[in-house]
Every structure is written in C-alpha cells, then in structure tokens.
Amino acid sequence: MLSSPGGNPHHPSTVAELGEFGLIRELTSRLDTTPSVHLGPGDDAAVVAAPDRRVVATTDILLEGRHFRRDWSTAYDVGRKAAAQNLADVAAMGAVPTALLLGLVVPAELPVNWPTELMDGIRDEARVAAAAVVGGDVTRGDVITVAITALGDLRDKAAVTRSGARAGDVVAVTGWLGWSAAGHAVLSRGFRSPRAFVEAHRRPEPPYHAGPAAAGLGATAMTDVSDGLIADLGHIAVASRVRIDVRSRQLDVPLQMSDIGQAVGVDPLQWVLTGGEDHAIVATFPRDRKLPARWRVIGEVLPPTGTPQVTVDGAPWDRAGGWDHFGPDQD
Ligand SMILES: Nc1ncnc2c1ncn2[C@@H]1O[C@H](COP(=O)(O)OP(=O)(O)OP(=O)(O)O)[C@@H](O)[C@H]1O
Numbered sequence: 001m002l003s004s005p006g007g008n009p010h011h012p013s014t015v016a017e018l019g020e021f022g023l024i025r026e027l028t029s030r031l032d033t034t035p036s037v038h039l040g041p042g043d044d045a046a047v048v049a050a051p052d053r054r055v056v057a058t059t060d061i062l063l064e065g066r067h068f069r070r071d072w073s074t075a076y077d078v079g080r081k082a083a084a085q086n087l088a089d090v091a092a093m094g095a096v097p098t099a100l101l102l103g104l105v106v107p108a109e110l111p112v113n114w115p116t117e118l119m120d121g122i123r124d125e126a127r128v129a130a131a132a133v134v135g136g137d138v139t140r141g142d143v144i145t146v147a148i149t150a151l152g153d154l155r156d157k158a159a160v161t162r163s164g165a166r167a168g169d170v171v172a173v174t175g176w177l178g179w180s181a182a183g184h185a186v187l188s189r190g191f192r193s194p195r196a197f198v199e200a201h202r203r204p205e206p207p208y209h210a211g212p213a214a215a216g217l218g219a220t221a222m223t224d225v226s227d228g229l230i231a232d233l234g235h236i237a238v239a240s241r242v243r244i245d246v247r248s249r250q251l252d253v254p255l256q257m258s259d260i261g262q263a264v265g266v267d268p269l270q271w272v273l274t275g276g277e278d279h280a281i282v283a284t285f286p287r288d289r290k291l292p293a294r295w296r297v298i299g300e301v302l303p304p305t306g307t308p309q310v311t312v313d314g315a316p317w318d319r320a321g322g323w324d325h326f327g328p329d330q331d
Pocket residue numbers: 059060085089226227
C-alpha cells in the first residue's frame with residue numbers, strides 16, 4: 001500500500017499515515033554515530049569497525065504483553081529496556097558494545113510518537129554504553145515487537161563464557177538483584193510506587209563497564225541475570241560442570257524491598273534469587289583475586305554432586321529458579 005492513503009500527510013498521527021519509509025526517516029533521523037560506525041543507516045547494511053577481527057553478536061526480543069505493557073511503561077522506557085538487555089549480553093561476554101540494530105513490528109494504527117519515543121530510548125541507552133544504532137527493519141503486525149541485535153568488541157581479550165567456572169572459584173555479582181521483580185509485583189497489583197522499584201522495572205541499569213572489567217580481572221565464567229540469579233547461575237553450573245552454592249546472607253535485601261514483600265505477601269529473598277530483568281552481572285573468579293568494592297561475593301563454586309547444580313545455603317531451591325517463557329506458570 002502507498003504511504004499516507006488517508007489522514008493528513010503533513011501531520012501524520014499514525015504509523016499508517018506516515019507510511020513505511022516515512023517511519024524509517026523519522027526513526028533514523030534521531031540517531032547519532034560513534035567512531036566505531038563507518039557507515040550508519042541508509043544503505044543496504046551498516047559498516048561497523050571490528051578492530052580485533054572478532055565480533056560479539058547477540059539478539060533479544062521484547063513483545064507487548066509478555067515483556068512490557070503500554071500502561072506500565074512509556075515507549076521511551078521500553079526502548080531503554082530493549083537496548084539494555086542486549087547491551088548487557090555483550091558486556092557479559094567481557095566485550096564493549098559497538099552497535100545495535102532494531103527490528104520493529106507495529107500495528108498500522110499506532111500513534112507515530114510511540115515508535116519515535118522508543119527509538120529515543122534505544123539511542124539514549126546505547127549512548128550510556130557508548131554504542132550507536134546502525135540499522136534495522138520495520139514491518140506491520142498485530143503485536144508490538146521490538147527485536148534488537150547488538151554487536152560488541154572484545155578488544156583483544158578472551159571472551160568470558162559460561163563454561164569456565166572451576167571448583168574453588170568464588171561467585172560475585174555487581175548491579176541490582178530483585179529490584180525489577182519487586183517493581184513488577186507492585187505494578188501487577190495496580191500500584192505505581194515505591195518509585196525506585198517501579199523505575200527499576202521500567203528501566204534496568206546494567207553495569208556495562210563491569211563486564212570488560214571482570215574479563216580484565218580474570219573472571220572464569222560470566223553471565224547477566226535476565227531470568228533470575230538461580231536460573232542464570234544454573235546455566236554457568238551446567239556449562240562448567242560444577243555445583244554453585246549461593247549464600248543467602250551475602251545477598252542484599254533492602255529494607256524497602258522487605259516492606260513491599262510484607263505488603264504483597266512475598267518473601268523478598270525470592271525476588272533477589274529468582275527475579276530477572278535487572279541484568280546484574282554475575283561472574284566466577286579465582287579465589288585469590290582481589291575484587292573492586294562494587295563486586296559482592298555471594299557464593300562459591302564446588303565440585304559437581306549431581307542435581308541440583310545450584311544450591312542456596314547448601315540446600316536445593318525447590319521453587320522455580322527464574323523466568324521460563326514456556327514454564328508451568330505461563331500460558
Ligand atoms: N531461536 C534461536 N536460535 C538460535 N539460537 C538461539 C535461539 N534462541 C536462543 N538462542 C541461543 O541460546 C543461548 C541462550 O539464549 P538465552 O536467550 O536464554 O540467553 P540470553 O539472551 O542471555 O537470556 P535472555 O533472553 O533471558 O536475556 C544464546 O546463545 C542464544 O543466542
């Protein structure tokens with residue numbers, strides 16, 4: 001269909017009135033560039049520097065209703081979050097993010113300011129990590145879908161995988177744990193405060209710099225916490241063929257989080273242990289390593305003893321370890 005078939009072509013208010021190429025123009029006009037970008041949006045593909053001849057590449061999808069709700073989060077928030085979850089995956093490999101690509105599905109009747117504000121959010125979060133949006137695609141569909149691909153540069157360091165943890169290592173974390181889940185619990189019950197938790201749910205703040213820093217400190221394994229600490233440490237434990245024991249007394253449960261837990265009848269430790277979407281970075285390090293203050297040691301790596309491979313205070317965690325899109329609680 002041609003663009004602007006109805007409505008006012010001079011002040012298009014919906015995506016359909018603006019048309020595909022008008023929307024692309026609106027989106028790309030908001031972007032900035034960085035020294036890593038040799039060629040940005042506008043051609044068949046972008047050209048991004050890859051100084052050490054390896055490219056870190058990752059992709060994650062956000063779907064309306066499943067990952068965000070328009071009555072809980074602004075388009076700008078969704079953009080920040082969509083970029084953050086991908087930038088965090090790059091950082092969790094020990095790499096520095098360089099570029100993002102945005103795959104966007106929107107309904108025709110969506111007001112134009114939704115995708116443009118989304119793009120502002122993606123651009124601003126990319127800026128936090130010194131990366132840039134270099135391209136993407138738009139198409140029409142019933143459910144808003146935001147699919148971002150991120151690229152990163154290892155800067156001559158080895159990638160920190162999920163498979164390098166060794167018995168005797170310590171487990172350490174930096175960033176937030178359980179804040180997004182507490183915010184989600186608040187929003188689900190129809191509240192909008194306490195703000196700090198609701199904001200953490202809307203806009204996670206992954207410690208991007210900590211990923212490459214951990215690689216430099218000799219991290220043996222690393223991941224970001226997207227699904228929940230127990231679930232994500234489970235991936236390290238399985239890939240590394242080890243057991244990981246988390247010591248719950250080393251985990252920070254802020255007073256305000258305990259208050260929310262009390263109000264909604266949830267043990268706040270459950271949010272800290274199994275809440276995803278904060279994108280904290282958790283890594284294993286050789287025991288003798290002196291870690292900067294922002295890393296908190298929360299457990300240790302042990303020889304394998306069968307299942308479960310992640311324990312809390314030496315005991316199995318008999319509830320879900322985190323989010324599973326196809327798990328028993330999902331429909
Ligand atoms: N559809 C797919 N095709 C190919 N590889 C996939 C697909 N889905 C996941 N993977 C790969 O499986 C691995 C684990 O994926 P997963 O999405 O759980 O990790 P993540 O992105 O770190 O976590 P999250 O999605 O919770 O943020 C990644 O290496 C990912 O690239």
